[in-house]
């Protein structure tokens with residue numbers, strides 16, 4: 640793994656030779672945050688996304704984490720979810736359940752998925768209500784600087800267009816300032832109906848990790864991380880700027896290949 644110098648407040652940029660190396664370090668990173676959070680406040684509230692990030696978390700299912708992580712303190716949420724039945728192949732809940740949650744001793748009542756019998760709007764409202772209850776009891780921490788929950792970790796993937804969660808380029812949800820969870824019905828990436836955390840919630844997290852792999856995302860990674868000239872498009876991924884939290888990028892060689900300084904690192 641190499642750390643790329645970043646002097647523009649775009650967080651820590653970790654670059655890996657291959658996916659195995661990335662998965663190993665990602666599991667370590669998550670386990671360390673879990674330990675620190677459980678020690679400090681007794682809970683670990685983590686929000687997942689859909690896509691490849693879930694399979695890249697696979698090492699958490701084996702040694703040493705099966706023994707060292709206090710899974711009973713984990714509370715699982717989704718930073719975004721597709722509004723489909725929970726057993727549908729497009730469901731982010733199903734993806735996480737099949738590849739991760741079913742292999743970990745997480746308390747079933749700590750898994751907070753959306754109500755799949757509602758419309759997108761209703762599901763977003765209800766999901767926000769659920770989070771508000773858990774903020775009240777401090778299972779989810781509360782931000783000291785905004786009227787938002789402070790998740791211990793929000794894990795995101797990024798699309799080739801620079802979207803994160805279900806925040807797509809040029810969509811009005813990028814402007815949302817008041818809601819914690821909102822909905823869209825016109826996602827350019829199918830399926831069209833989704834709920835998503837808003838930017839204020841993502842930027843209130845204690846930790847945000849963005850996991851990006853593959854050459855098809857090299858240009859979006861550059862636009863999300865590097866210093867840019869005037870007139871460059873502002874991708875949703877570039878709008879991740881945790882107010883007090885820490886941002887870490889997990890990139891493989893290919894996704895990092897267009898970053899300034901990458902050629903120096905790859906020699």
Ligand SMILES: O=C(O)[C@H](O)[C@@H](O)[C@H](O)[C@H](O)COP(=O)(O)O
Nearest residue numbers: 688689690691796797798803804
């Ligand atoms: O449900 C979703 O579609 C997402 O949460 C989305 O934001 C995803 O994380 C990215 O599109 C990256 O997906 P890949 O890593 O599979 O490209």
